[in-house]
Amino acid sequence: MIGRRTLLRLIVCAVLVSGVAFGQNGGQLRFCLSSEPKTFDPLLVDDDASLTIRYLTGGVLSRVDRHTQELEPELAESWKISPDGKQITFKLRHGVRYSDGTPFSADDVAFTMKRLMDPALHSPVGDTFRTAGNAVTTKVIAPDQVSVTFPGPIVGLDRIFDELVIVSIHSPKKEAAVAGPFRVAEYKAGSSVLLERNPYYWKTDSQGRRMPYLDSIRLDIQPNRDVELLRFRRGELDLINTLDTDYFDRLAASSAPLVHDAGPSLDSDFMWFNQVATAPVPEYKRAWFRSSNFRRAVSQAINRADISRIVYNGHAQPAIGPVSPSNKLWFNSSLKAEPQNPQAALERLKADGFHLQNGSLIDKNGNPVEFSIVTNAGSKPRERMGVLIQEDLSKIGIKVNLVTLDFPSLIERITQKFNYEAAILGFRNVDLDPNGQMNIWMSSAENHAWNPQQKSPETAWEAEIDKLMRAQAETSDQKKRKQNFDRVQEIVYQQAPFIYLVNPNALSAISTSVAGANPGILYPQTFWNAERLTLTGTARASR
Amino acid sequence: MKAARWVACVVVAAVCALSFGANWLAPDGYAKQFREAPGAPPSRAHLLGTDEIGRDRFARVLYGTRISLLLAPAAAFVSSALAALIGGLAGYLGGIWLKLSRAFTDLFLSLPWLFLLITVRALLPLNVSPLVSVLITFLILGLLGWAASARVLSTSADAARNSDFVLQARASGLHGPRLFLVHVLPNLMPVLTAQFWISIPVFILGEANLGVLGLGVAEPLPSWGSLLRELEGMISFREEPWRLVPLFLLIVVMTSFQLLLSNEEVTA
Numbered sequence: 001m002i003g004r005r006t007l008l009r010l011i012v013c014a015v016l017v018s019g020v021a022f023g024q025n026g027g028q029l030r031f032c033l034s035s036e037p038k039t040f041d042p043l044l045v046d047d048d049a050s051l052t053i054r055y056l057t058g059g060v061l062s063r064v065d066r067h068t069q070e071l072e073p074e075l076a077e078s079w080k081i082s083p084d085g086k087q088i089t090f091k092l093r094h095g096v097r098y099s100d101g102t103p104f105s106a107d108d109v110a111f112t113m114k115r116l117m118d119p120a121l122h123s124p125v126g127d128t129f130r131t132a133g134n135a136v137t138t139k140v141i142a143p144d145q146v147s148v149t150f151p152g153p154i155v156g157l158d159r160i161f162d163e164l165v166i167v168s169i170h171s172p173k174k175e176a177a178v179a180g181p182f183r184v185a186e187y188k189a190g191s192s193v194l195l196e197r198n199p200y201y202w203k204t205d206s207q208g209r210r211m212p213y214l215d216s217i218r219l220d221i222q223p224n225r226d227v228e229l230l231r232f233r234r235g236e237l238d239l240i241n242t243l244d245t246d247y248f249d250r251l252a253a254s255s256a257p258l259v260h261d262a263g264p265s266l267d268s269d270f271m272w273f274n275q276v277a278t279a280p281v282p283e284y285k286r287a288w289f290r291s292s293n294f295r296r297a298v299s300q301a302i303n304r305a306d307i308s309r310i311v312y313n314g315h316a317q318p319a320i321g322p323v324s325p326s327n328k329l330w331f332n333s334s335l336k337a338e339p340q341n342p343q344a345a346l347e348r349l350k351a352d353g354f355h356l357q358n359g360s361l362i363d364k365n366g367n368p369v370e371f372s373i374v375t376n377a378g379s380k381p382r383e384r385m386g387v388l389i390q391e392d393l394s395k396i397g398i399k400v401n402l403v404t405l406d407f408p409s410l411i412e413r414i415t416q417k418f419n420y421e422a423a424i425l426g427f428r429n430v431d432l433d434p435n436g437q438m439n440i441w442m443s444s445a446e447n448h449a450w451n452p453q454q455k456s457p458e459t460a461w462e463a464e465i466d467k468l469m470r471a472q473a474e475t476s477d478q479k480k481r482k483q484n485f486d487r488v489q490e491i492v493y494q495q496a497p498f499i500y501l502v503n504p505n506a507l508s509a510i511s512t513s514v515a516g517a518n519p520g521i522l523y524p525q526t527f528w529n530a531e532r533l534t535l536t537g538t539a540r541a542s543r
Numbered sequence: 544m545k546a547a548r549w550v551a552c553v554v555v556a557a558v559c560a561l562s563f564g565a566n567w568l569a570p571d572g573y574a575k576q577f578r579e580a581p582g583a584p585p586s587r588a589h590l591l592g593t594d595e596i597g598r599d600r601f602a603r604v605l606y607g608t609r610i611s612l613l614l615a616p617a618a619a620f621v622s623s624a625l626a627a628l629i630g631g632l633a634g635y636l637g638g639i640w641l642k643l644s645r646a647f648t649d650l651f652l653s654l655p656w657l658f659l660l661i662t663v664r665a666l667l668p669l670n671v672s673p674l675v676s677v678l679i680t681f682l683i684l685g686l687l688g689w690a691a692s693a694r695v696l697s698t699s700a701d702a703a704r705n706s707d708f709v710l711q712a713r714a715s716g717l718h719g720p721r722l723f724l725v726h727v728l729p730n731l732m733p734v735l736t737a738q739f740w741i742s743i744p745v746f747i748l749g750e751a752n753l754g755v756l757g758l759g760v761a762e763p764l765p766s767w768g769s770l771l772r773e774l775e776g777m778i779s780f781r782e783e784p785w786r787l788v789p790l791f792l793l794i795v796v797m798t799s800f801q802l803l804l805s806n807e808e809v810t811a
Binding site: 224226310311372374384386388391421 | 763775
């Protein structure tokens with residue numbers, strides 16, 4: 001027989017459990033952006049903060065499920081790809097409206113495609129769509145049917161639409177009208193971005209409840225990760241999408257249920273040299289940076305195992321190339337991480353006329369080898385990587401000046417003014433497929449960081465990469481695609497335009513007040529299903 | 544009080560001696576990375592443990608103290624001199640000069656320094672050695688930090704201008720720069736000295752904050768500012784109390800300076 005007190009305890013427990021396990025509608029989710037969003041135009045997104053806002057607000061025709069990695073219908077109910085792989089026809093969802101109530105139709109898709117392909121827009125997303133050439137045509141067949149035709153076949157054609165947010169042609173709010181789960185309600189420069197529930201969002205759950213469940217998401221602009229962690233521990237934030245390793249370990253020690261290590265991510269940290277012909281860099285330095293021997297020697301001088309162990313406390317593995325080894329399908333397993341070998345690096349440099357003189361490396365014209373590496377201020381891992389690299393390169397006589405810059409200045413330098421010598425940054429890979437990297441590897445691409453937007457490939461190896469990337473994108477033969485992309489990885493390994501350093505593990509922290517989260521390795525790790533996230537009773541009531 | 548001043552004197556002398564003896568006390572230097580022991584606790588080999596990338600914290604504190612003890616007062620001297628020139632002179636001249644000086648000071652104080660500093664950083668070359676970067680940082684701090692002190696000094700100089708002793712000096716035929724240098728400036732010295740000492744910790748912390756903009760002391764050179772930045776990641780002081788040594792040192796040295804200052808004031 002159950003006593004009254006026991007029964008009361010059971011009832012209290014049941015109420016608590018139901019409150020914890022099953023969140024309800026409403027409440028405000030809070031997390032941080034690491035920098036100011038550069039743009040709210042979904043077609044111009046090129047930075048993490050804008051990418052987050054685009055993901056949470058933009059409506060796309062189809063979306064890769066970050067957990068199953070399968071493609072799911074969104075604004076398009078279904079689609080059909082022509083046998084030659086050049087055309088895709090979408091059947092659009094009925095009754096969808098933008099956040100200001102403007103109806104969604106095939107005209108919006110045509111308008112978006114036209115805008116995307118406009119060369120004057122310089123859309124980074126557009127690079128992915130230009131792989132077979134610029135002559136992409138869009139035809140509105142009916143208000144709910146539209147076809148997009150490419151000049152050549154594109155493999156994984158449907159998957160490239162995951163990144164393309166459909167903007168409205170008719171809405172007076174232009175790109176501020178969105179068809180995603182949230183819309184931008186308020187933006188305070190330097191402080192926060194407030195997203196509120198899109199009242200016209202089309203998605204409902206299996207019980208017919210309208211999504212998203214949350215009322216709003218508050219994104220605080222906070223470049224300082226220490227402050228972000230402190231606020232998370234205080235309960236002011238609900239999640240940290242990517243967690244630094246030292247904080248991960250500390251949090252794991254005190255509150256293990258809050259942290260999640262999803263294993264090696266698809267992301268990578270890397271370093272590169274500025275090879276832009278018109279960059280304000282001394283000619284003799286440009287000659288170093290354009291030499292594959294110099295780049296490979298620098299790569300050989302770096303101790304990646306130490307970076308993994310010291311900077312990431314072992315929560316990373318030495319990187320090999322553009323594909324993380326965790327991407328089993330596309331990784332070229334014949335390549336191995338470059339081991340540190342200062343002697344081999346010096347031998348390689350000798351081939352280009354470099355020599356050591358009183359411990360300093362001197363080029364064939366007598367110039368001492370010294371360059372600066374820029375990285376973003378506030379990122380401790382990158383600052384520490386820079387210091388380790390500084391020490392590693394001093395062993396082969398290279399003097400490195402490490403400079404940390406605020407993020408907007410850094411981006412301006414590396415994408416517009418090209419006023420830098422070398423940089424350390426990271427890539428967030430959102431797609432397993434090589435087509436997702438078209439906007440990096442094509443020599444004409446905006447994100448071809450070491451020498452972007454080339455009219456024609458300036459080197460033979462870049463021309464070969466262009467050819468191979470196009471070839472893999474135009475065939476549906478999986479074996480041929482793999483061969484082509486394996487070769488791309490080999491060239492990148494040999495030429496080292498990017499010196500890959502480490503693949504960090506996907507580490508995140510999620511408060512117990514958030515229900516429905518299922519962190520994975522694909523970006524965005526923790527809030528990929530934001531429309532399904534809920535807050536528990538206590539958290540909801542406090543906001 | 545006399546004993547406290549003696550203690551302060553000994554503390555400052557000891558800290559100065561330790562920092563200037565860094566080459567002998569920490570022969571491995573501030574940049575050597577002991578990669579097998581990152582984030583190590585204090586030991587015989589590393590008296591204050593190592594930082595996150597394995598550099599000896601004791602060595603970094605000694606060298607950082609040397610840099611900050613030399614350059615923060617230098618920056619404070621520059622800013623105090625500017626404050627005396629702008630605020631003191633305007634207060635002494637009075638009238639339109641005083642109004643103009645206050646308007647200019649107010650305008651200077653209201654400028655969005657963050658954006659201006661970002662612009663300054665953008666104008667600086669990237670390839671500068673850490674030593675040059677530290678000199679630039681403190682020079683900028685010195686050139687920009689005069690406004691608040693100038694406001695205080697202009698008020699004091701204004702009061703001095705109308706004081707009996709200046710009127711008497713005027714009546715005895717003393718004018719112009721000589722009157723300012725002989726009668727007004729010495730009376731501004733206590734205020735100016737106080738402003739000078741107040742500026743030092745402000746500049747040390749300012750340098751630490753500038754690091755976020757890429758204007759701070761460049762790696763691998765240490766400074767009190769960069770050492771204090773390490774505390775950003777501290778969740779609990781109990782876990783690694785030895786990491787608080789730079790903060791403790793800053794407090795002790797600044798308190799000692801203040802005690803010595805009060806001595807000077809008493810003497811004056």
